[in-house]
Amino acid sequence: MEVVAVPAALGFLLLALAGSSAGDEAHEAEAVRALLTRLLGPGPAAAFSVSVERSLAAESGLDTYRLSGGGAGARVQVLGSTGVAAAAGLHRYLRDFCGCHVAWSGSQLRLPQPLPALPEELTEATPNRYRYYQNVCTQSYSFVWWDWARWEQEIDWMALNGINLALAWSGQETIWQRVYLALGLTQSEIDEYFTGPAFLAWERMGNLHTWGGPLSRSWHLKQLYLQHRILDRMRSFGMVPVLPAFAGHVPKAITRVFPQANITQLGSWGHFNCSYSCSFLLAPEDPLFPIVGSLFLRELTKEFGTDHIYGADTFNEMQPPSSEPSYLAAATAAVYQAMITVDPDATWLLQGWLFQHQPQFWGPAQVKAVLGAVPRGRLLVLDLFAESQPVYIRTASFQGQPFIWCMLHNFGGNHGLFGALEAVNQGPLAARLFPNSTMVGTGMAPEGIGQNEVVYALMAELGWRKDPVTDLGAWVSSFAARRYGVSHGDAEAAWRLLLRSVYNCSGEDCRGHNHSPLVRRPSLQMVTTVWYNRSDVFEAWRLLLTTTPTLATSPAFRYDLVDITRQAVQELVSLYYEEVRTAYLNKELVPLLRAAGILAYELLPSLDNILASDSRFLLGSWLEEARAAAVSEAEAHFYEQNSLYQLTLWGPEGNILDYANKQLAGLVANYYTPRWQLFLEMLVESLVQGIPFQQHQFDKNAFQLEQTFVLSTRSSKLWKL
DSSP states (O other): OOOOOOOHHHHHHHHHHHHTTSOOHHHHHHHHHHHHHHHHOHHHHTTEEEEEOGGGGTTTOSOEEEEEEOSTTOOEEEEESSHHHHHHHHHHHHHHTTOOBOOTTOOBOOOOSSOOOOSSOEEEEOSSSEEEEOOTTHHHHTSTTOOHHHHHHHHHHHHHTTOOEEEOOTTHHHHHHHHHHHHTOOHHHHHHHSOOGGGHHHHHTTSOOSTTOOOOHHHHHHHHHHHHHHHHHHHHTTOEEEEEOOOSEEOTTHHHHOTTSOEEEOOOOTTOOTTTOOOEEEOTTSTHHHHHHHHHHHHHHHHHOOOSEEEOOSSTTSOOSOOOHHHHHHHHHHHHHHHHHHOTTOEEEEETHHHHHOTTTOOHHHHHHHHTTSOTTSEEEEETTTTTSOSGGGGHHHHTOOEEEEEOOBSTTOOSOOOBHHHHHHHHHHHHHSTTOOEEEEEEOOSSOSSOHHHHHHHHHHTTOSSOOSOHHHHHHHHHHHHHTSOOHHHHHHHHHHHHTTTBOOSTTOOBOOOOGGGSOOOTTOOOOOSSOHHHHHHHHHHHHHTHHHHTTOHHHHHHHHHHHHHHHHHHHHHHHHHHHHHHHTTOHHHHHHHHHHIIIIIHHHHHHHHTTSGGGBHHHHHHHHHHTOSSHHHHHHHHHHHHHHHTTSSTTOTTTTTTOOOOBTHIIIIIHHHHHHHHHHHHHHHHHTOOOOHHHHHHHHHHHHHHHHHOOOOGGGGOO
8 A cells, every 4th residue: 555645735835834933953962962961961962963953854854863983083973954954863873872771760871981983873853743742631730740851851851752733731821821811801710711720621621610629829020030041941952842722712701701602511421410511612703703712822922932833622521512513614614713813823722532532422523523623734633542532533534624643642640551562563554555645654642651661652752653563472572671671681671571461452442541450449349351471471470580689779660679579569469359259259258358458458569569669650759759749738739639639539420530640659558458347347247147239238338438547647758658
């Protein structure tokens, strides 16, 4: 099958839109040199020469890097068509020629001396215009409490991995506050509308309001400051930051100021009642729509500047008030018109999740209405879950609108070894080869980061590859050697076992959402089946343990050893739960007591102790990040509670219970373990008394435990050793 190119006019339009404020070559080269110094230190950084020349990509118009030099006494020459391209080239050299590894869990940057010489000049161009990063939810599940130091590390990681398009959504509530005040809302009405920090992603998409709020004045000031620094740094590399735009959702209080406005209240979301959901949507034909939309975008771009790409999601996981194509087209066109009123060069970045999430609503006519309401080339669609459930196939390549093939991979920021590496490896090429393909990039769109780094390393590499990796077994062995800084047969064998098991999920049911009994409210109906052979996980665990004397100095190895031990215990919990259930159903008290005792009083306490050995698996570290964002003890406690709610109940009544589950020391000991102990005690009592197990009563008792955990006033210092 032949590759069908994106129409030339469409490609040039996207290039023009995205490249107009990329920054000058010297500024981008200096940004990469500064990154290099942060990464390696000033001495080693001096062995590299970095420059940026747009002409390097003159023929293809696509990001390109060129590497040359190195060897005794010679500097390594890194040339890129943009700062991002130069950073990606630098990363390629460090990875493939020096055996280095850049990672969230700890980088391995031992450089050989002298630096290896390149046997010949190496030039590489990306096959597509964009390498995208983030999901709207990532802002809440992972970034919410970050300070500038942590953001700086992430933007460096983005540059090294070739990311050139990413959301930059911090600080938008400050802009909205200005707009709402200008429209006549009171400060108390605005405070009542905004959610708390840990839930802002869903307020921004219109799913929630009020829950976990309000936002403090200090929060607004800090986020405004952060957004300026984030944008300055992203732009210094030549990245394109995606700013937010008005999607149509408004506070209820706007009906007080504009009682004649045509506003529809949508249905509830996520098991929340209308106290916190059922958002208000301004009708596309209402004259207030363009006023609100243009006010916001004008104030936003006045504050932050613009790179002309904006994100907005009107119907994310919410059914529109009408399925009529004419209504859907009008609602879509209204959002776009509000954008171009302020910025005639605007392109709309749309998360395509709505088409995937509610396929029964989004039939061909409904999809066509949305995609056809924006001029072709001015709507850039994220095929958000393409590694498992691609939408481009059933929408004729999004009806000719450009799209980005995205790997979603993770839901809720859960821990748990998981991946569909073969689907990820083959997916981008298949999308490029699709008849009349309008694919213009690849992307990583996890709900939460800081887990399963092998998956993201592969996806980032595929953003620069024209073809899939030919041998994933060899690739994962090399990944292990780079990650730990030394080639070790047992470590590489362990990773090959993980590749054929936990990282070998296939089919539409593959979701990076941990449903293990360990992290779920127990019942007798829990599913324990997995797509892999658990013995592969246990053997990989054993192999990695044998390498400890050699690899223990590696921070990434220590992280992986805790992580795979955590996974092994998770598997054992499932197996012992099966024994518990079988013994109970067979009315066998002694086997029930034995299995229950091991699960609740040996496995879970051992897991908590193991997790407590590493600060990266501590609830205390998680909560200290939240507390550090505060300016008073009262605010610190408020942020801590926001974070605990997200990790557990997710709402006042366990509305999306355990969706964002994590396996952290402190959380295992004080949340999961007491809940399991209660369940097992009630099972034993049921069997002894000869009465049916009362799941409803257990759920009520468990909720009391869960709520007590969240509302506890204990300082976060007590959550860590």
